[in-house]
Amino acid sequence: MSASQTLSDANALEDGGGGRVVSLRIPAKAEYITLCRLALTGLSRLRPLDEEALADLKLALTEACSNSIRHAYRNGGGGHVDVRYELLPDRLSIEVLDDGEGFDPEAESSDKAAELTEGGLGIAIIRSIADEFEIQSRPGVRGSRIRFVKVLA
Numbered sequence: 001m002s003a004s005q006t007l008s009d010a011n012a013l014e015d016g017g018g019g020r021v022v023s024l025r026i027p028a029k030a031e032y033i034t035l036c037r038l039a040l041t042g043l044s045r046l047r048p049l050d051e052e053a054l055a056d057l058k059l060a061l062t063e064a065c066s067n068s069i070r071h072a073y074r075n076g077g078g079g080h081v082d083v084r085y086e087l088l089p090d091r092l093s094i095e096v097l098d099d100g101e102g103f104d105p106e107a108e109s110s111d112k113a114a115e116l117t118e119g120g121l122g123i124a125i126i127r128s129i130a131d132e133f134e135i136q137s138r139p140g141v142r143g144s145r146i147r148f149v150k151v152l153a
Contacts, residue, residue, distance in 0.1 A: 018088070018089050019086060019087055019088040019089070020043070020046060020085075020086075020087045021084065021085065021086050021087075022039055022042075022043065022084070022085045022087075023082065023083070023084050023085075024036060024039050024082070024083045024084075024085075025080050025081070025082050025083075026065075026080060026081050026083070027078070027079075027080055027081075028068065028069045028072070028073045028078065028079040028080055028081050028098065028100070029069065030066065030069055032081075033061075033062055033065045033066065033069075036061055036062075036065055036083050037058050037061060037062065039083070039085060040054070040057060040058060040061055040085065040094075041054070041058075043085055043087050043092070046087060047087055047089070047092075047152065049092075049152065050153075053150060053152070056129045056150070057092065057094070057129070057150055059125060059129065060094070060125065060126045060129045060130060060148055061083070061094055061096070063121075063122035063123075063125050063126050064094070064096040064122070064126055064146045064148070065081055065083065065096055066122060067122045067123070067146070068081045068096055068097075068098040068100065068144065068146075069081060071100070071101070071103065072098040072099070072100020072101055072144060073098070073100045073101075074100075074101070075101075079098060079099055079100050080098070080099070081096060081097070081098050082095075082096070082097040082098070083095070083096050083097075084097070089152075090151060090152055091131075091149050091150065091151050091152055092149065092150050092152060093147065093148075093149045094147070094148055094149075095145065095146070095147040096145070096146045096147075097143065097144070097145045097146075098143065098144050099142055099143050100142065100143070100144065101142065102137045102138045102139055102140060102141040102142060102143060102144055103137050103138075103139055103144065123135070123146075126146065126148050129148070129150070130148035130149060130150060131149055131150055131151045132147075132148065132149035133146075133147070133148050133149075134146070134147040134148075135147075
């Protein structure tokens with residue numbers, strides 16, 4: 001299923017609780033992150049978000065996708081990034097998954113020197129924007145998952 005089909009079929013993915021789920025798969029290349037941001041903008045038309053919240057969510061989404069592209073597929077091996085948006089009446093959940101190299105989230109969060117380098121603040125930025133945050137990954141095991149939630153007023 002293509003990205004355009006997934007977005008156009010968003011109405012068909014209504015859940016019983018008044019929520020909507022949209023899934024998007026992009027090639028693991030930076031130029032495709034814009035599609036993820038556009039999907040988020042489209043969802044904001046179904047459930048209006050204030051400009052600041054939308055800008056924050058776009059930043060968090062960009063950081064999560066960039067991390068997957070930059071770190072999971074750092075050796076140039078092709079891959080993809082899956083993004084799943086779940087819009088509920090009171091919250092928006094965004095999940096970013098890849099099938100690249102795993103890492104130790106505890107080591108990443110305790111490495112303050114790495115956070116101060118260019119591009120090293122992605123996880124910290126997402127944590128500061130989100131009301132809920134989860135990360136799942138393990139070194140030596142393929143695949144990582146970042147999920148963050150913003151409670152909507």
